[in-house]
Amino acid sequence: xxxxxxxxxxxxxxxxxxxxxxxxxxxxxxxxxxxxxxxxxxxxxxxxxxxxxxxxxxxxxxxxxxxxxxxxxxxxxxxxxxxxxxxxxxxxxxxxxxxxxxxxxxxxxxxxxxxxxxxxxxxxxxxxxxxxxxxxxxxxxxxxxxxxxxxxxxxxxxxxxxxxxxxxxxxxxxxxxxxxxxxxxxxxx
Amino acid sequence: xxxxxxxxxxxxxxxxxxxxxxxxxxxxxxxxxxxxxxxxxxxxxxxxxxxxxxxxxxxxxxxxxxxxxxxxxxxxxxxxxxxxxxxxxxxxxxxxxxxxxxxxxxxxxxxxxxxxxxxxxxxxxxxxxxxxxxxxxxxxxxxxxxxxxxxxxxxxxxxxxxxxxxxxxxxxxxxxxxxxxxxxxxxxxxxxxxxxxxxxxxxxxxxxxxxxxxxxxxxxxxxxxxxxxxxxxxxxxxxxxxxxxxxxxxxxxxxxxxxxxxxxxxxxxxxxxxxxxxxxxxxxxxxxxxxxxxxxxxxxxxxxxxxxxxxxxxxxxxxxxxxxxxx
Numbered sequence: 001x002x003x004x005x006x007x008x009x010x011x012x013x014x015x016x017x018x019x020x021x022x023x024x025x026x027x028x029x030x031x032x033x034x035x036x037x038x039x040x041x042x043x044x045x046x047x048x049x050x051x052x053x054x055x056x057x058x059x060x061x062x063x064x065x066x067x068x069x070x071x072x073x074x075x076x077x078x079x080x081x082x083x084x085x086x087x088x089x090x091x092x093x094x095x096x097x098x099x100x101x102x103x104x105x106x107x108x109x110x111x112x113x114x115x116x117x118x119x120x121x122x123x124x125x126x127x128x129x130x131x132x133x134x135x136x137x138x139x140x141x142x143x144x145x146x147x148x149x150x151x152x153x154x155x156x157x158x159x160x161x162x163x164x165x166x167x168x169x170x171x172x173x174x175x176x177x178x179x180x181x182x183x184x185x186x187x188x189x
Numbered sequence: 190x191x192x193x194x195x196x197x198x199x200x201x202x203x204x205x206x207x208x209x210x211x212x213x214x215x216x217x218x219x220x221x222x223x224x225x226x227x228x229x230x231x232x233x234x235x236x237x238x239x240x241x242x243x244x245x246x247x248x249x250x251x252x253x254x255x256x257x258x259x260x261x262x263x264x265x266x267x268x269x270x271x272x273x274x275x276x277x278x279x280x281x282x283x284x285x286x287x288x289x290x291x292x293x294x295x296x297x298x299x300x301x302x303x304x305x306x307x308x309x310x311x312x313x314x315x316x317x318x319x320x321x322x323x324x325x326x327x328x329x330x331x332x333x334x335x336x337x338x339x340x341x342x343x344x345x346x347x348x349x350x351x352x353x354x355x356x357x358x359x360x361x362x363x364x365x366x367x368x369x370x371x372x373x374x375x376x377x378x379x380x381x382x383x384x385x386x387x388x389x390x391x392x393x394x395x396x397x398x399x400x401x402x403x404x405x406x407x408x409x410x411x412x413x414x415x416x417x418x419x420x421x422x423x424x425x426x427x428x429x430x431x432x433x434x435x436x437x438x439x440x441x442x443x444x445x446x447x448x449x450x451x452x453x454x455x456x457x458x459x460x461x462x463x464x465x466x467x468x469x470x471x472x473x474x475x476x477x478x479x480x481x482x483x484x485x486x487x488x489x490x491x492x493x494x495x496x497x498x499x500x501x502x503x504x505x506x507x508x509x510x511x512x513x514x515x516x
Contacts, residue, residue, distance in 0.1 A: 007290055027291075028291065028292065029290060029292070029293075030389070031247070031289065031388065032384045032387045032388045033428050033438045034246075034247060034412050035247055035383075035388070035410075036385070037288075037289070038388060038389075040366050055366025055367060055389075056369075057370050057371070058288060059288065
């Protein structure tokens with residue numbers, strides 16, 4: 001069992017608190033001139049997403065959570081579970097809806113995703129930073145209008161809806177940033 | 190310890206401060222030296238390595254493999270110079286404190302420390318203010334609040350009237366972050382609760398408009414200051430806060446050798462009882478005090494923080510050429 005001291009708790013450090021896995025967001029060290037120092041850590045519960053503060057005496061230790069990030073290939077979904085495969089061991093795991101909250105709408109299959117595992121259970125799945133997807137539904141825009149800067153909603157083949165420039169047409173393939181949910185540019189067909 | 194987290198990125202070769210900040214830092218040092226030259230305060234240099242160390246309950250020293258300790262402040266050696274008849278002295282000193290790391294802390298930092306024979310803590314506060322006017326802005330003026338008034342104003346109670354139990358109850362009522370690992374002895378310690386109140390509630394509100402001195406501390410937090418008899422007795426100590434950050438700590442200095450030795454021994458006993466390292470206290474300082482330290486006031490001002498606040502930098506690391514994560 002590994003323990004982490006307050007001065008080793010950095011953004012991204014994974015901790016096990018009251019049996020739940022947390023990720024450190026921020027660590028504020030406070031010390032009155034000649035007095036007891038404290039660290040107030042801001043932590044995110046990796047199962048529920050809830051963020052909370054915890055104050056520790058400087059030098060206190062907490063148990064490290066056995067959390068690891070691995071890149072896995074998305075295979076398919078049955079609507080309830082999303083199945084991923086480790087490209088080296090070919091081992092397959094299933095992620096539930098909670099872990100897919102951000103990634104599900106960007107995936108159609110075979111993408112390599114960053115999967116956060118805790119005791120081999122997927123806690124969170126991140127889609128690739130950028131994806132190229134086809135537009136299945138959008139209002140006809142003004143062809144050739146590349147200057148006015150207006151946008152319209154467009155539905156992608158995976159179900160995600162992004163705002164695209166007016167000149168983009170249904171059936172076109174576009175590149176999006178999954179972290180911001182924004183259109184980046186046209187992708188080659 | 191097994192590292193379950195991603196490996197640290199490779200150490201950056203680049204400075205943590207911009208070159209403009211480093212130029213401002215050099216200008217500040219020049220302004221400080223001019224300030225003291227005009228006032229005929231002598232610049233001195235004292236050893237960074239010593240066979241003795243501070244025994245302060247909440248300050249931990251680095252130790253070299255030869256057994257020498259790195260100074261956490263140049264205080265002891267400077268007082269030996271005062272006892273030797275130096276007259277007023279100052280030093281821009283690099284000091285080292287283990288595990289002090291954060292937005293406002295770097296384990297290695299720079300203190301401007303100076304001593305004024307014949308001054309009390311109020312006269313020295315005047316001089317700290319004059320120095321800041323020279324280094325930061327001539328328009329800068331400081332406010333003064335007693336420790337008691339600061340708590341009355343920002344925490345809504347009299348810090349000299351409440352016991353540990355009452356301070357804890359109020360802390361829990363406000364939802365203050367309280368470490369769960371406190372021992373029964375710690376929970377019964379008034380100073381622990383006053384420290385938590387100071388760092389979580391009172392301190393962050395101090396000096397928001399203008400730098401603010403807090404003076405006359407509880408006698409139990411005297412450190413190396415003299416205690417003025419009274420009901421209750423008060424320590425002639427001050428701290429300076431600016432935008433919630435502590436910049437300076439000053440004392441109307443304790444000159445009584447026996448009392449100093451008693452405090453050192455009490456601090457050592459506390460450290461032993463709390464499982465902390467117990468360094469040897471400075472026998473040479475006791476020797477100097479026995480010989481006779483002139484009545485004086487002294488202060489240590491954190492220059493990295495002064496610069497960071499003056500320039501509006503988000504962290505003290507941005508005021509230091511290479512902060513500890515790049516050193």
